[in-house]
Amino acid sequence: MAGNGHRPFRISTGQPIRGGRTDKRIGKIGDSHLTDRRLPGVKWITHNVPMNTGRGRGRAVRLTVCLVLLTLLAGCMQLNLGLTVNADDTVDGQLLLTAEKSVLSSRNKNLAVAYAELRENIPALPAGEETVYEDERFYGAQITYRHTPLKSFTSESVKLVRDGDLYRFSLPLDPKKYGGKVAEQDPQNQQRFLQLMSFEISVTFPGRVIDSNGTLTGRSVTWKVVASEPKPAELRAVAEAPPRPTPSASPAAASGTDDPGGFPWLPVSVAVLVLLLLAGGVTAVLLRRRGGTAAAPAAPARPAPSEGGSP
16 A cells, blocks of 8 residues: 555544644544554545545435434324314314424424424414413424314315315325425435324214214214324215205394394384384274264254144
């Protein structure tokens, strides 16, 4: 090695070789008289061996990021959802989206910040009353639904719609919808993100369930999708919807109003009509009495007979 004209150097994390100088980019470069000295555990490389230190450093950084990411994904996130569909096309229920505190703290000591960053990998959720959820193990968001209209459940993550006389529920488990941020480091991480998520879903309908790929109990369908196991393309269910209320059976029609907060025209109109009829009847009676009195003139007095007899 010494006869080829190249000065060998070594990459070392130990003390500098005696008399050597330090290269900040690579490591310790030894003097030529130490060329033939072999130290245990030290690999010697000559200058004529091509090295791309920038590329090597980039790969090392990416590898470190991926290892950290996979460690983070090992806990990943849990989505729990329980919904009850009402006959008036509203929904009650709760949604929990959480992650383990240990996973979040390994990313950022501020749990709220770490959770917000991780939530960017989840598609939009149905809007509702959102609060922070926290227990001894998990941290996340809790969304509550109270008589929420069906139109609010048309997000990327959850779809619940009325289609004529049917309710249709679906929750797509499409890898392209999950893990968008982690995919920026490595596209394969996007598939991995969804694979490591867990889902527990329950939906109760007002009518009979006619199709689903979950577990059916009465009018309720449940799904339990465990982390690190194969997942279906979507969770789905179809149930019968009750007939829509007819106009005659609606509260507005029953009260005689066009809308619940409108003026009660029908009762007022009926009352006015009754008053008019009563007034008309009273007037007719009075007129009849007056007319009868005027039509009966006094009988003419008969002349008294004369004393002389008849004329």
